[in-house]
Amino acid sequence: MNIQHINIKFYLENPEAVNFQEIAAAFNTWIQKKLLEELLIDVADYLHVHNGPGLMLIGHEADYSLDNRAGRLGLLYNRKKQLEGTTQDKLNQAAHAVLNAANILETENGLKFNGQEVQIVINDRLLVPNTIESFTAFEPDLKNFFDKLFNGTEYTLEQDANPRERFTVNVKAATRFDVQTLLQAFPAESVHV
Amino acid sequence: MKASNSLWREQKIESSFPDLVREIDIYETEIELRKQGKMDEKLFAETRLRRGAYGQRYDNGKRWDGKETQTLPYPSSATELTKGVNTVWDAPGMERIKVPFGGMNPAQLEVMAELAEEYSDGIAHVTTRQDFQLHFIHVEDTPALMRRLAAVDMTTREACGNSVRNVTACPYSGVCSTEAFDVTPYARGLALFLLGHPDVQDFGRKFKVAFSGCKDEACGLVNMHDMGVIAVKKIVDGVEKRGFELYVGGGLGTVPHPAKLVEEFLPEEELLSTSQAISRVFARLGEKKNRNRARIKFLIAQLGVDEFKRLVDEERATLTPDPRWTAYLEEIHITDEKPLHPVEPLNTENYSEDFNKWYKTNIWHQKQEGYATATIALPLGDITADQLRGLADIARRFTNGTLRTTVDQNIVLRWISKGDLPEVYEALKELGLSQAGAGTIVDITSCPGTDTCKLGIAASRGLAGELRQRMAEKSHTMDEAVQNLHIKVSGCFNSCGQHHIADLGFYGVSRHSGNYTVPHFQVVLGGEWTHNGGSYGLAVGAVPAKRIPQVVDRLTGRYVAERLKGETFKDFIQRIGKVQIKNMLDDLTKIPTHDEDPSIYTDWGDSREFTIGDMGIGECAGEIVSHAEFGLAAAERQVFEAQILLDEKSYQQAGETAYASMLKAAQTLVEEVFFNVPKEPDRIVEEFRARFYDTKLFWDEYAGGKFGHYFLRAHEKVGEQYTADEAHRRVEEAQLVIEAAHSCYGKLLAAKTTLIALPGQQGS
Numbered sequence: 027m028n029i030q031h032i033n034i035k036f037y038l039e040n041p042e043a044v045n046f047q048e049i050a051a052a053f054n055t056w057i058q059k060k061l062l063e064e065l066l067i068d069v070a071d072y073l074h075v076h077n078g079p080g081l082m083l084i085g086h087e088a089d090y091s092l093d094n095r096a097g098r099l100g101l102l103y104n105r106k107k108q109l110e111g112t113t114q115d116k117l118n119q120a121a122h123a124v125l126n127a128a129n130i131l132e133t134e135n136g137l138k139f140n141g142q143e144v145q146i147v148i149n150d151r152l153l154v155p156n157t158i159e160s161f162t163a164f165e166p167d168l169k170n171f172f173d174k175l176f177n178g179t180e181y182t183l184e185q186d187a188n189p190r191e192r193f194t195v196n197v198k199a200a201t202r203f204d205v206q207t208l209l210q211a212f213p214a215e216s217v218h219v
Numbered sequence: 220m221k222a223s224n225s226l227w228r229e230q231k232i233e234s235s236f237p238d239l240v241r242e243i244d245i246y247e248t249e250i251e252l253r254k255q256g257k258m259d260e261k262l263f264a265e266t267r268l269r270r271g272a273y274g275q276r277y278d279n280g281k282r283w284d285g286k287e288t289q290t291l292p293y294p295s296s297a298t299e300l301t302k303g304v305n306t307v308w309d310a311p312g313m314e315r316i317k318v319p320f321g322g323m324n325p326a327q328l329e330v331m332a333e334l335a336e337e338y339s340d341g342i343a344h345v346t347t348r349q350d351f352q353l354h355f356i357h358v359e360d361t362p363a364l365m366r367r368l369a370a371v372d373m374t375t376r377e378a379c380g381n382s383v384r385n386v387t388a389c390p391y392s393g394v395c396s397t398e399a400f401d402v403t404p405y406a407r408g409l410a411l412f413l414l415g416h417p418d419v420q421d422f423g424r425k426f427k428v429a430f431s432g433c434k435d436e437a438c439g440l441v442n443m444h445d446m447g448v449i450a451v452k453k454i455v456d457g458v459e460k461r462g463f464e465l466y467v468g469g470g471l472g473t474v475p476h477p478a479k480l481v482e483e484f485l486p487e488e489e490l491l492s493t494s495q496a497i498s499r500v501f502a503r504l505g506e507k508k509n510r511n512r513a514r515i516k517f518l519i520a521q522l523g524v525d526e527f528k529r530l531v532d533e534e535r536a537t538l539t540p541d542p543r544w545t546a547y548l549e550e551i552h553i554t555d556e557k558p559l560h561p562v563e564p565l566n567t568e569n570y571s572e573d574f575n576k577w578y579k580t581n582i583w584h585q586k587q588e589g590y591a592t593a594t595i596a597l598p599l600g601d602i603t604a605d606q607l608r609g610l611a612d613i614a615r616r617f618t619n620g621t622l623r624t625t626v627d628q629n630i631v632l633r634w635i636s637k638g639d640l641p642e643v644y645e646a647l648k649e650l651g652l653s654q655a656g657a658g659t660i661v662d663i664t665s666c667p668g669t670d671t672c673k674l675g676i677a678a679s680r681g682l683a684g685e686l687r688q689r690m691a692e693k694s695h696t697m698d699e700a701v702q703n704l705h706i707k708v709s710g711c712f713n714s715c716g717q718h719h720i721a722d723l724g725f726y727g728v729s730r731h732s733g734n735y736t737v738p739h740f741q742v743v744l745g746g747e748w749t750h751n752g753g754s755y756g757l758a759v760g761a762v763p764a765k766r767i768p769q770v771v772d773r774l775t776g777r778y779v780a781e782r783l784k785g786e787t788f789k790d791f792i793q794r795i796g797k798v799q800i801k802n803m804l805d806d807l808t809k810i811p812t813h814d815e816d817p818s819i820y821t822d823w824g825d826s827r828e829f830t831i832g833d834m835g836i837g838e839c840a841g842e843i844v845s846h847a848e849f850g851l852a853a854a855e856r857q858v859f860e861a862q863i864l865l866d867e868k869s870y871q872q873a874g875e876t877a878y879a880s881m882l883k884a885a886q887t888l889v890e891e892v893f894f895n896v897p898k899e900p901d902r903i904v905e906e907f908r909a910r911f912y913d914t915k916l917f918w919d920e921y922a923g924g925k926f927g928h929y930f931l932r933a934h935e936k937v938g939e940q941y942t943a944d945e946a947h948r949r950v951e952e953a954q955l956v957i958e959a960a961h962s963c964y965g966k967l968l969a970a971k972t973t974l975i976a977l978p979g980q981q982g983s
Binding site: 152 | 341601
């Protein structure tokens with residue numbers, strides 16, 4: 027299975043504390059300072075729509091957003107450009123990218139991510155349909171990845187059964203993790219843009 | 220680029236329009252040819268546009284980050300691959316999807332949701348032409364996206380470019396009590412007939428068509444279209460016949476033109492053939508070299524309506540009969556709709572206050588007893604993928620999937636049994652789509668502006684969002700007369716937000732203050748939304764963007780306090796006059812220094828400092844008022860006087876004063892480089908032409924020499940008589956010439972600053 031276009035979302039612990047105006051300014055600074063590895067292009071504000079993509083940092087290889095889908099605010103990484111390598115490489119890349127950005131938001135802007143719940147979406151319905159078969163094929167890779175990410179702590183994988191949805195798996199660890207701890211799961215050489 | 224693009228190519232697509240699928244294959248080949256350098260960039264650009272793939276802001280690979288203009292190093296920049304002149308291949312673009320007459324079904328909504336998620340940013344955007352737009356899309360993903368649309372009988376073909384754009388129609392067609400008859404099948408028939416037709420492939424500019432079922436309401440906006448028809452019925456030999464009033468040559472754009480009536484009763488069987496004849500005349504005689512004068516409105520202004528009609532009749536007589544002209548009439552009922560549920564009255568129980576508010580503003584009673592249409596008021600025309608899917612479910616649950624997009628960027632759900640309305644409301648509420656205020660002052664129309672449009676000057680969406688929020692907070696305590704006003708915002712003079720036909724319209728401009736540039740909006744008052752966009756408002760002055768909410772408060776407050784019984788806002792504005800309005804707003808136009816209020820130097824929803832160049836901060840910034848700034852202010856005063864004269868119906872004087880204001884603006888610029896220029900108009904024009912027009916210094920990056928041309932042409936016509944239309948146009952042109960002069964002055968200022976900053980010249 028050619029896994030591409032991984033979306034990964036970590037949820038905010040303190041969504042009520044988010045100052046979106048400040049985050050919009052921060053995203054602009056990220057573009058200005060070329061703070062992330064990807065080419066960052068623009069900021070898009072969709073805070074006016076209900077449970078929408080929120081505040082987006084549009085990039086060439088990927089988008090980052092303070093996403094409010096389903097009414098749960100979190101940081102979403104949407105990988106657009108295809109990647110070479112194994113499925114583990116691609117999961118590592120996406121997770122490292124989102125955690126790195128989350129770390130900046132925690133450090134610079136006072137946000138707090140819960141690190142216990144993660145959502146994985148494959149943003150390509152034809153490539154990876156939202157079926158049991160896809161889940162069966164992808165599950166070993168997911169387990170391999172989350173075993174390392176959560177450092178052996180127990181967790182659950184739950185596929186979203188809605189056939190109209192993209193392939194979606196919700197993951198919940200038995201305990202909370204902070205972003206710094208999760209970032210340690212990635213040796214520097216395991217991630218690339 | 221999506222990994223599944225090649226897989227979509229292999230999918231079998233069942234489409235009612237197999238030619239569309241073949242078209243996509245051709246387009247994909249053209250993409251490949253361009254990548255291999257075997258297709259010229261200009262040709263590829265037009266080809267791409269005719270498939271609805273449009274450029275987006277920053278696609279030249281540059282972006283102002285608030286401190287400096289940064290180069291965006293796209294991977295394709297290394298090979299210098301472009302998808303048009305100065306348009307980087309890898310830069311994201313916009314895809315426009317046609318929705319003829321706004322008609323959608325649930326399956327189409329679901330596909331739109333999938334496309335928004337997989338190729339765009341999760342948002343689908345309804346436009347002021349009933350289209351959908353998706354943003355931030357890679358050009359190489361567009362063929363797959365088009366194939367998925369074709370599978371639900373949707374197309375992007377000719378959604379942009381010099382072609383027949385989406386054919387719009389009143390979203391209440393077929394259910395409206397004021398219509399002569401349902402125009403839906405005619406709009407559909409014409410849209411399909413003209414799509415890809417050989418006679419519409421050689422236009423110098425775009426061509427927009429609209430249908431309306433009646434004359435008095437706003438929904439069709441026929442008056443502002445290149446070609447518009449209004450349904451009429453006539454008794455011929457004792458038999459009722461269907462036909463249309465046919466209008467041509469309307470348009471907003473930089474200078475709005477009202478459409479002209481060319482046929483009082485065009486029989487239904489002549490609609491397609493006459494449209495074809497009009498297309499051929501436009502293709503043959505319309506301007507091709509100067510795109511700024513290439514819309515059909517200019518051809519009609521040049522020829523006169525009678526001559527244009529004669530040419531169309533002549534062309535019509537030469538056409539080879541085409542069976543399609545009337546074949547569609549045999550399936551005239553193909554677009555008929557039926558309710559899903561039988562009539563159930565709305566019972567009389569006590570509903571929530573929110574339901575009652577929604578019912579009051581968003582429910583529209585159909586001519587079919589017992590049924591209603593619900594308007595889903597989309598904030599800034601935006602809807603999420605989840606909302607699209609949810610709306611598809613609601614459409615299936617309560618109707619036969621009967622939905623339409625609207626020109627005020629909403630979606631209407633038709634044929635709801637009134638007894639179902641409480642459940643519909645609850646279902647919409649769960650999706651966050653139950654906001655009341657459709658068609659009121661809360662329901663603000665806006666073009667994309669600086670968010671995504673390359674031409675945007677100011678943040679129209681930012682302003683519209685801010686006003687929407689403020690209006691929503693107090694809408695239910697507002698006087699009813701204010702509640703029913705329309706606000707429309709454009710990011711620049713090109714009118715995509717339709718500011719000319721709003722009660723309160725705004726379009727983005729900029730002004731200089733010291734070494735800074737300040738986002739402003741021109742305030743346009745007195746437009747008419749009803750009567751198919753019956754008349755156009757005029758600009759009364761530019762106000763800093765951040766103060767526009769105060770402008771709205773003052774104008775609406777005074778309207779409530781002083782309006783006469785039954786007086787419309789348009790009539791009120793006319794009565795109190797522009798002098799008083801200008802006085803009311805005068806203090807708001809004063810720009811504080813950057814130190815006093817830096818927020819004025821940023822735009823709505825954008826934290827970056829608003830500027831158009833790399834100008835540094837000079838000494839005494841904000842305190843220096845140059846000779847040129849005085850001169851341009853004088854020109855603005857003159858154009859304002861011209862507007863007053865226009866209001867007084869002194870057309871000759873209005874036209875002459877408007878010309879004088881342009882001359883003043885030109886003189887001001889000339890004096891910046893040649894201070895002692897003789898004051899004779901001919902000499903000023905001569906110097907202006909040589910120093911600013913021929914050198915292209917006065918040219919706009921996108922409009923080219925259009926504004927300079929307005930001035931030069933006005934000078935040639937000095938001494939001629941003005942009709943009301945001509946005077947109106949000259950005043951509009953003068954306003955634009957002055958805007959261009961401000962912009963040009965900014966360029967001169969930037970050049971001077973750059974010179975001062977050169978090493979070794981500091982302090983010179």
